[in-house]
Amino acid sequence: MSAYTELASYLRQSRVLASCQQLLSWDQETQMPHDAAELRAEQLSMLAGLAHRRDCADELGEMLERAGDEVGSGDEPEVASVREARRDFTRRKRIPAELMEERVRTTSLARQAWIESRAKNDFATFLPHFEHIVDIMRRFADALGFEDHPYDALVAEYEPGETAASLKELITPLQERSASLLGRILDSGGAIDASVLKRRYPTDAQEQFNRFGAEKLGFDFRRGRLDVTAHPFCSGQGPTDVRLTTRYDERNVADSYYSTLHEAGHGIYEQGLPEERYGSPLGDACSFGIHESQSRMWENHVARSRAYWTWLFPHVRERFPKASEGATAEEYYRANNAVAPSLIRVDADEITYDLHIAIRFGLEERLLSRELSAGDVPEAWNAEYQRLLRVTPPTDADGCLQDVHWSAGLFGYFPTYSLGNVYAAQLFAKADEDLGGVHAQFARGEFRPLKEWLRENIHRHGRRYRPRKLVELATGHKPTIEPMMTYLEAKFGDLYSI
Numbered sequence: 001m002s003a004y005t006e007l008a009s010y011l012r013q014s015r016v017l018a019s020c021q022q023l024l025s026w027d028q029e030t031q032m033p034h035d036a037a038e039l040r041a042e043q044l045s046m047l048a049g050l051a052h053r054r055d056c057a058d059e060l061g062e063m064l065e066r067a068g069d070e071v072g073s074g075d076e077p078e079v080a081s082v083r084e085a086r087r088d089f090t091r092r093k094r095i096p097a098e099l100m101e102e103r104v105r106t107t108s109l110a111r112q113a114w115i116e117s118r119a120k121n122d123f124a125t126f127l128p129h130f131e132h133i134v135d136i137m138r139r140f141a142d143a144l145g146f147e148d149h150p151y152d153a154l155v156a157e158y159e160p161g162e163t164a165a166s167l168k169e170l171i172t173p174l175q176e177r178s179a180s181l182l183g184r185i186l187d188s189g190g191a192i193d194a195s196v197l198k199r200r201y202p203t204d205a206q207e208q209f210n211r212f213g214a215e216k217l218g219f220d221f222r223r224g225r226l227d228v229t230a231h232p233f234c235s236g237q238g239p240t241d242v243r244l245t246t247r248y249d250e251r252n253v254a255d256s257y258y259s260t261l262h263e264a265g266h267g268i269y270e271q272g273l274p275e276e277r278y279g280s281p282l283g284d285a286c287s288f289g290i291h292e293s294q295s296r297m298w299e300n301h302v303a304r305s306r307a308y309w310t311w312l313f314p315h316v317r318e319r320f321p322k323a324s325e326g327a328t329a330e331e332y333y334r335a336n337n338a339v340a341p342s343l344i345r346v347d348a349d350e351i352t353y354d355l356h357i358a359i360r361f362g363l364e365e366r367l368l369s370r371e372l373s374a375g376d377v378p379e380a381w382n383a384e385y386q387r388l389l390r391v392t393p394p395t396d397a398d399g400c401l402q403d404v405h406w407s408a409g410l411f412g413y414f415p416t417y418s419l420g421n422v423y424a425a426q427l428f429a430k431a432d433e434d435l436g437g438v439h440a441q442f443a444r445g446e447f448r449p450l451k452e453w454l455r456e457n458i459h460r461h462g463r464r465y466r467p468r469k470l471v472e473l474a475t476g477h478k479p480t481i482e483p484m485m486t487y488l489e490a491k492f493g494d495l496y497s498i
């Protein structure tokens, strides 16, 4: 057996183990009885310990050495695979097993506490868990090492190559230009009537409709599922088992539908990863930012386009005859693109979304550098919302308790949402050019050409290239915010006549 094959087989087994952890986490969100939380924390903690020992084993270090010598240097995928596996190994080696286990145990319990404190709007219940998590993440950053800011050590987990400084270069102008565009929209005085979306849409019909919408985009239900959770997500155990979740509200059909399509976008990427490379970095998603570019592309560039609504509207008429009575495709298109500063990130329109991200990014930086204490987060949060979005959360449930991320220790994660938006716009513009105008295809309900373009340019590469490089290779240009601003200005300029 070659050294590379030996390494690939070891990594595949590690990936199988990780998929078991993922499955337990998925179960925790969708099926697990309430009182099983303690046992589940123990189960996850034990598996995490096992995984960590495997991922940090000297045996693996030796395999990486041998495989590295064997593949040498060059442009071959195997060289990239060993490089990325070695990067993972080096980072993990720096984390003591006890710290990893402490994180898993703490975040599992914190998840339950977050759900309860959010339901009761009681930040105090969550605070001790939150303080513990911030402390753990600071220790993670110290263990991983960084040059300028502890944030750099953590963001590297989600977006290789990024630092707080490189993110700021992108996020600051994005925040300024989004805020300016928002100002022009608000000053225009134009309002979009979105009341058609507040009518009653029966839940079972919504469920069928969500499956229809996801399947049409290209999500394969023979290799996936759709379930219900408070906070929608996508869990990919491998290309053949990809699980999506969404939520239902009879009076908020758009939330359920677009959450489903967003997660389906993630799922289409997971299902498109090369199966034969499962377990090696070449079979993994490139980064969280690239992952988010896929979900945001299907959600916004495709399913919030006028062409998409031209195609979808007759299906809405058929499946929701009462709710859609007297409405038009244009009315749905406009209602699904209404811009309004709001409290909740996941409900945010395409203009204000990145302002929500900028707020979390700033708060996390200050938490990690100890400029801000966990107990002061509600006040700081509300001040930032007032400053950037001109709204103040009436409760912490509508404020700093709204997102699951911090309870899971996901510090350094939020900016990947903005990177996703930026990458989505740049990739979509190129796909549109290469495919000779995708909107005409959407109007006919044809989504396969775009999916195939993404398979070819993004999915099949796994982690062969770093995120910014992958976007550059796919589009011919280094990532910038220009395609996104061009897209937003054209679309919302038309919608609001500005």
Ligand code: ZN
Residues within 6 Å of the ligand: 262, 266, 292, 295
């Ligand atoms: Zn997403």
